Structure formats: structure tokens, C-alpha cells
Amino acid sequence: MNLQAIVAVSGKPGLWKALVQNKTGFILESLDAQKTKMVANLSTAKMAALDEITVFGEDEDIKLTDILERMKSAASVPDAKADGKALRNFFREVAPEHDEEKVYSSDIKKIITWFNILKDLPLFNEEVKTAAKAPVTEEAPVAQEIVTETPKKAKAPKAEEAETPAEEAEKAPKAKKAAVKKA
Known part of the structure; x- marks a missing residue:
């Protein structure tokens, strides 16, 4: 039974088929012999889809x-x-x-x-149309590629900026103390 697009509108007798949606609501057609059409405003009309x-x-x-x-x-x-x-x-x-x-x-x-x-x-008496699903085939799992990063080469400081290991050790503890004071 295919009841998609068939709605009941509160305050209106019978059932309606939703034809088109516009900015403010839906254009509905009655399922009776008269086939009357109406615009159901979403802000004022309450509609319920029969399949829900x-x-x-x-x-x-x-x-x-x-x-x-x-x-x-x-x-x-x-x-x-x-x-x-x-x-x-x-x-x-x-x-x-x-x-x-x-x-x-x-x-x-x-x-x-x-x-x-x-x-x-x-x-x-019509069956509900569902999206056709592609047959599932089992495939061998694809081996995952292992990516390794090569360490970037550090630029050598220029001769003027070069520091001795003693100078670097002296600066490192000061930087830690400064970070602690800020926190």
C-alpha cells in the first residue's frame, strides 16, 4: 500500500493528495470525485501524512x-x-x-x-517504492598504507646567531620559569 503524499488536513473532511510544495505550503487535491484543489498554508493548517x-x-x-x-x-x-x-x-x-x-x-x-x-x-494496492540497493559483494580488505613522516631538517643557525651548548642550557630554564609565572 503506497500512501506517500496522502495527507489528512485538520478541519477539512476527507483525504488529500499533496501535489506540489510552494513557499508557504502545499497544493493539495482531494481524493473524492470533485478533485477540488486547495493551498494548505503550513503556518495555519495542520497536516498529517497517512504513512506516518x-x-x-x-x-x-x-x-x-x-x-x-x-x-x-x-x-x-x-x-x-x-x-x-x-x-x-x-x-x-x-x-x-x-x-x-x-x-x-x-x-x-x-x-x-x-x-x-x-x-x-x-x-x-500498489507497493511502496523503495530505493534499489546494490548487491553487497565481499571484497578482500584493502591493506592500509603505512605513512611515515620524515623529520624536517632544522635549519642551521647562521654563524652570527650560533649559540654554544652552554648558552642554550642557560636559556632553557629561564623560558620554563617565565611560562610558569604567566600561568
Whole structure:
């Protein structure tokens, strides 16, 4: 079931297909017979992609796509206008691990309404397209190159600047003391 780009917009009935994204939001087309189009502003409209919606479960949340798959194979789907007990009994069949305290009958009605909209669409029976992965082949590990650095040659001081070893030893302790005082 390929539900990518199918969204529900809060405050708007039905389901919508996201056609194009512009600066301020999305251009949506309804999935009903009228095929009405609207611009959903991201700052004012709340949209939820159907492939990302989950339903509260007892242990962990249940993906809506899994519930819709089970509804597809169910013997009969009740009408969304049926009474709450019939809807709850049906939902126990297709999502037995849902949390009955957190999932309201209005949520079940909405899911059944969405199923009735989607079941006749070709994308409902279409598989999700995933990126083709290249076959993994095992190769012999490449030997890592060992890089050794050659020490840089120190420039020999000019004859005028040349210091005797005694002068160098005398300067070294003074430099350490100066560094300690600064710290």
C-alpha cells in the first residue's frame, strides 16, 4: 500500500493528495470525485501524512498502514455511521492490541472513513517504492598504507646567531620559569 503524499488536513473532511510544495505550503487535491484543489498554508493548517500516523497501542503504537492492511483482508467493514459498539468490535478484530481507553470511537470512525476512500484507489494496492540497493559483494580488505613522516631538517643557525651548548642550557630554564609565572 503506497500512501506517500496522502495527507489528512485538520478541519477539512476527507483525504488529500499533496501535489506540489510552494513557499508557504502545499497544493493539495482531494481524493473524492470533485478533485477540488486547495493551498494548505503550513503556518495555519495542520497536516498529517497517512504513512506516518500511528494508533495508541497497549505496548507500542500501531502503524495506520498495518491496520488498513488488516482491514483490506477483513470479511466485512462496517459503515462509519454504525453504532459505537459495532465499530469497537470490528476494531478489536483488525487492531486487537490497541489501547481502548485512548482510541475513541470518533478515531475509529475516521479510520473507517479513510479506508472507504482509499480502498477503490489504485495506489491502495500498489507497493511502496523503495530505493534499489546494490548487491553487497565481499571484497578482500584493502591493506592500509603505512605513512611515515620524515623529520624536517632544522635549519642551521647562521654563524652570527650560533649559540654554544652552554648558552642554550642557560636559556632553557629561564623560558620554563617565565611560562610558569604567566600561568
